[in-house]
Amino acid sequence: MDIFLQQIINGLVQGSIYALVALGYTMVYGIMGLINFAHGEVVMIGTLVTITVTGTLIKAGMPVALAGLAGVSVSVLVCIALGWGLERIAYRPLRGAPRLTPLITAIGMSIVLQNLAMIVWGRNYMTFPAFLPKIDYEFAGANFTAVQIVIVLVSAATMGGLLLLVYRTKLGMAMRATAQNPAVASLMGVNINRVIAAAFIIGSALGAVAGVMVGSYYEIAHYQMGFMLGLKAFTAAVLGGIGNLGGAMAGGILLGLIEALGAGYIGDLTGGFLGSHYQDIFAFIVLIGVLMFRPSGLFGEKTGDRA
């Protein structure tokens, strides 16, 4: 039982990270019907920027916590600029183009960002400065750390903030209106370009936070780390129903749990026929399953016409 609890904790933490990244996918998709495959790379750059800034400040003698805070702030700003720039340079000129064009551009941008990061930060693994205190806890036989608690709490707080923004502010209303019908929203006086830019900016800021969380959780980072993370978060978004905020959150946490429990128990359940090396494959099994049997996802109400 303690092992089951441990796997739930593992999945919950991992899932919180997926959820936060998935929000970036789902917001952009919900508003403009684009799958921004470069989002995983935004997260990666968020992590690497934090490492550089925090590391430099710690070396310069700044207190660790302060340096960490500065690193996170700079990283969020850089990612906001990156998200806004991406939208401006890569996607806005293609507005109105066939759906496939911006999709291919997104994949292209993902490759460009990966290579850019490789040039700037090199090919080696980098260590993430540990700016959270190292405290281990034990509860009913399960172990967890301060970092894990912070990840779940920050993730929940960020998601709550996003829900407030979307459902309680004017910008949120404009976003929802644009998602419903861009043409009509535009006629009602909504500045579509500004709303789309806002979606990219908010998504990228969430991505930066997720990047910092991934970095502080595993304490290592690499220029290729965004790719798989992005794909899994995309799967989480599809699982929850892409375009649906609550769906992305639920999908992310669900996917984290599926992975942890799957990798932990599949070997025993299948008598060793399937093993833990399927940990990364669960996400894609889920993706294929959802697309086949419930294209609108678990919580999506839209039909599959836009997918």
Place this chain on the structure above:
Amino acid sequence: MHAKLSVVALSVITAFALSACGQKEEPKPVAAPITPAAPAAKPEVVVKLGHVAPMTGPQAHLGKDNEYGALLAVEELNAQGLEIGGAKVKFELVAEDDQADPKQGSIVAQKLVDAKVNGVIGHLNSGTTIPASKLYADAGIPQVSGSATNPKYTQQGFATAFRVMANDVQQGKALGEFAAKQGVKSVAIVDDRTAYGQGLADEFKKAAEASGLKVVATEYTNDKATDFKAILTKIKSKKAELVFFGGMDAQGGPMAKQMKELGIKAKFLGGDGVCTPEFMKLGGPASEGQYCSLPGMPLEKLAKGPEFKDKFGKKFGAEIQLYSPYVYDAVMVVADSMKRANSVEPAKYLPEIGKTKYDGVTALIEFDQFGDLKGGAISVYQYKGGKLEYVETLGGGGPVDSAKAEVKEAVAEVKEAAQAVAGAATTAGANAVKAGAEAVKSAAEATKSAVEKK
């Protein structure tokens, strides 16, 4: 005063001239194929040995180290003034750079084949050695590597492929036996599903089970993963006392860290892939006390090691990086085989390499039917206080065999002494007998101490 100055000047000039000669003797790859035999009174045969290692890029320091090892051997051989097949033999090194890149490795291998080298020393990396070995095999050119550890290199069935270092199969086996000696009952195995990690883990498993350990979990990850919590949690539930990881430091470090976070008390053990400073960097405090292994033995523990280190330092003014003693031995093995075959022709001396029994710097070199080192040594290290600390050496022909040889010598001494006793008894005198008895006693003591030394 003048005389002193001129002596100094002369010696400086001589030194310069000598060093210039030394540089000239380093054959340039382009010039090598057309290097004519130097005119000499006696017929002189030039033996061209190809040497391949990365000389550019991030592994250039290792490549240079390998080349130094080969150069040292070649110079010593030339100084010996060997005669093979009735002709004076001069060894020449044809050095090539493969940039640790398989494609480039095959290109320079073809170059060496076209240059009709008598043998090849190298390459450094398994990734370049394996594709290149086919070219050498097709051309019938013997190849001895001092550093490529992937078992596949010698398992392709090429009669020309040899290696003077323990391979990953031997490493896995030694680690399995080491684990059993740690007093643990159960182990969990994780590998990264690469040729290296999987091979190492499989061999470890075999050896661990053969030593009576219980493998309670076999889990897999990949060489890009960062999250091991799910599989480690499972390992925790199986109460493994030791976790073996077949893979590289980029996964091993975080794995050790996550083990600690999950409250797993088991020790972490890995192969040479995690025996790096990088492991400590990524694992942080969790790397403390963990074990890893490297093929070969620390030089200080070898009979001829300190002497080699001394020669190497004097000659090149550099520290030994990693594999140069092995490369040195590789050259010596080739020369030794040529001597025994009394020929420098690849076809003639190749069969002799397989019969090698050469007491080298790194080990007593003998090959099995695949061309692998018999009983290759594996050394286990432990991370302690941010450093790799030597623990012990497993397997290996080096010290064990030399101890055996000492025992043999001692036995011969006893025999001699016994004969002396017999002789003394027949000639005359109790004194002589007494002396003989003393000789027996001292010889017996020599035997005893030799055995104890072992």
